Amino acid sequence: MYDVIVLGCGVVGAATAYQLARYPLKVAVLEAQNDVANGTTKANSAIIHAGYDPEPGTLMAKLNVEGNRMAGEICQKLQVPFARVGSLVLAFDEADLATLRTLYDRGVANGVPGLELWDQSQVRQREPNLSQEVKGALYAPTAGIVDPWQYALAMAEVAVTNGVELHRSAPVTAITPVEGGYAVTTPKGVFEGRYVFNATGVFADQVHGLLETPDYRITPNRGEYYLMDKSQHEQVSRVIFQCPNENGKGVLVSPTIHGNLIVGPNAQPVEDRHDLGNTAQGLDFVREHATRSVPGLNFRENIRNFSGIRANSTRHDFILEESPNHPGFFDLAGIKSPGLASAAAIGKWACEQILEKETQLEPKQDFVDQRTHVVFHTLSREEKNALIAQDPRYGRVICRCETVTEGEIVAALHSPIPPHTINGVKRRCNAGMGRCQGGFCGPRVQDIIARELGLNPCEVLMDQEGTYVLTGETKAQGGKAHV
Ligand SMILES: Cc1cc2nc3c(=O)[nH]c(=O)nc-3n(C[C@H](O)[C@H](O)[C@H](O)COP(=O)(O)OP(=O)(O)OC[C@H]3O[C@@H](n4cnc5c(N)ncnc54)[C@H](O)[C@@H]3O)c2cc1C
Structure with missing residues (x-):
């Protein structure tokens, strides 16, 4: 029997495995797809938020600020591309200026370091390509940009190097209580574990539902993006937000860690949790809102559109808890934004739950907290x-x-x-x-x-199961392949 089974290997499952790997525990990670970080972790704004946005007292507030700090350390140690470029929230009118003040106060309450309110001339001086309509901004120096796949992958790789078993193409189809734990069924076999963490992103309520009816629902919400050519990179040097609203943090314009520019997202409730399509309507919305911040954006320099699905839920905070009816089964669910920024701290929270129950556990002396990644x-x-x-x-x-x-x-x-x-x-x-x-x-x-x-x-597949690139016969093999 495993000590711990982690369901899902997005950034949250990876961060959890990374923390658990420090202890002498038998750990398995079960991932539905044929690769790690192929869910929401691969399709988001890639911002390590500073932490002024969540309401004080929420898990999101606490874990965002802690996760932001941890992300800097982890990325440096594991050679993950990351830069603390800072962020600005723009104000276009008096109401927005009042919102900036609220965000500033929230940030201070949440423990976000270094926040500053900038007036119009400070904004113009530092970000000359922003709209002349901008009246002021909230500056957060600790906001960063990251490669989200590398971040999750690096943590998963270190976990595997330190003995965690990763099973890909292993979607969980049943969870049953057994003596001393849970039996988790996948096409790759049945895995029994004493503790289970459910980190299955937008599918978390359905996966929880394999054991019992959860008291929350995931309400998927899609965000669409433009990824622009490097020619647009210098439009801005920081992450540029508009004031948040009931749909989230609004449309941003940001440099990416690889030297491109990312523009988006919108916020569209969707029924189908697999629906990663782009729509003319969604992209028009993004373009219209982004040019309000940065009028000179050249959308002809767009090289790709994509979208990601938020794991919004019927609760308005991260859902980190043990099932009252099924001890040892934990949700790491409803991990919407700032989930990427908070992931490292969520992983630490998960590990602490095990340490509270297994009080005799001591960290391994031979844990290797590094990896090599040549660029x-x-x-x-x-x-x-x-x-x-x-x-x-x-x-x-x-x-x-x-x-x-x-x-x-x-x-x-x-x-x-x-x-x-x-x-x-x-x-x-x-x-x-x-x-x-x-x-x-x-x-x-x-x-x-x-x-x-x-x-x-x-x-050789392009991406997920079934995405064949070539069909027919190959000369080298003389064999018939997929048609
Ligand atoms: C448009 C958008 C923008 C965002 N921008 C930001 C941002 O800038 N900063 C930020 O901090 N956060 C942002 N977020 C949020 C962030 O991306 C997520 O919080 C984070 O990626 C969630 O990670 P996860 O591991 O919980 O989920 P996922 O990455 O979705 O991982 C869940 C994993 O579980 C697997 N799985 C599903 N079902 C099963 C099953 N039955 N069995 C086994 N495995 C299963 C999936 O294949 C997947 O790999 C954004 C999200 C969106 C959609």
Whole structure:
């Protein structure tokens, strides 16, 4: 029997596994999809919020501020791209200026460091491309931008390196109480565990429902985005928000950690939790609101649209609790924004629940809290030359837009959580993330995956199960593949 089973490997499941891996516990993580961080964690604004937005006294307020601090430390230690660029909330009129004052007071109550209220001239001086209509702003220096996949992946990799078992393509289909714990059924087998954490994102209420009827519902809400070319990166140097409203934090314009510009999201309730479509209406809304903040945005420089689904719930806070009727079964549910910013602290909260019950547990002495992640284009000339001398594959550029080498792709394919898909490689080393969106490097990445993993190229998927890229017969294998 496992000590702990974590359901779901988004950023919350990964952060939970990362904390549990510090203790001598037998831990399994069960993830429905064929890769980690493929749910909401891969499709959001990628902001490590400062923490002035949530109401004081809520879990969101406490864990956002703590998670923000932890994110800085973890990203530095695990080589995750992260920058504390700071954020501005803009005011366009007197009512907005009053809202800024409320947010400032909330932030102070929540313990957010360094908040400042800027007047019009301060805003213009520091962000010259913002609208002339801006009357003032709330500046939060601790807000940051991160690569959300890398953040979750890094924590999951360290967990796996330290002995946590990760089972991908293992959707949970039943949860039954058994002597001393719970039996969790998946197509990969039945896993028995003494404690279970439900970190299944927008599906958390349904997964909880496999055991008992939960007293909350997830009310999915979709947000759509533009991802702009690097030509737009310098429009702003901080994360630019408008005043929040009942639909959330509103439309933002922000540099991304990879040098692009992200613009969005809207907020649209949806029935279908898998519906990641983009709509003309949603994108029009985003464009209209974003240009109110930054009038010079050039939407012809858009390279991709995408959307993510918020795990809003019928409660208005994160749902972190043990089931009163089923001790040892915990929800980490309703993790809407600022869930990414709070994830590290949520993982710590989950681990503390186990430590409270298992008082004899002492941290492992041999826990390895690091990983290696080479990003070739960030190295100095000397470092590049040394790496190429050691492994010539670092001298072959596969993705021209992002300067990603064959060496980086091969390293990803042999990492602690190896990807099997073209998008899995993209998320790990950025190949295909640039202006051409994989038009050039996609087939080359596919070849490398097939070669390294000993697959027929027809078996290499774009992303989730069933997303075949090639069909028909291949000369090399002479075999018929998927049609
Ligand atoms: C539009 C938008 C913008 C956002 N912007 C921000 C932001 O800038 N900053 C911020 O802090 N937060 C932001 N968020 C929120 C943040 O993205 C989420 O809070 C966070 O990603 C939630 O992580 P998670 O691990 O709970 O969920 P997920 O990432 O969805 O992970 C849940 C995992 O559970 C798996 N799963 C589901 N069902 C099963 C099953 N039956 N068995 C096994 N596994 C299962 C899924 O495949 C998935 O991998 C935003 C969200 C959205 C939608």
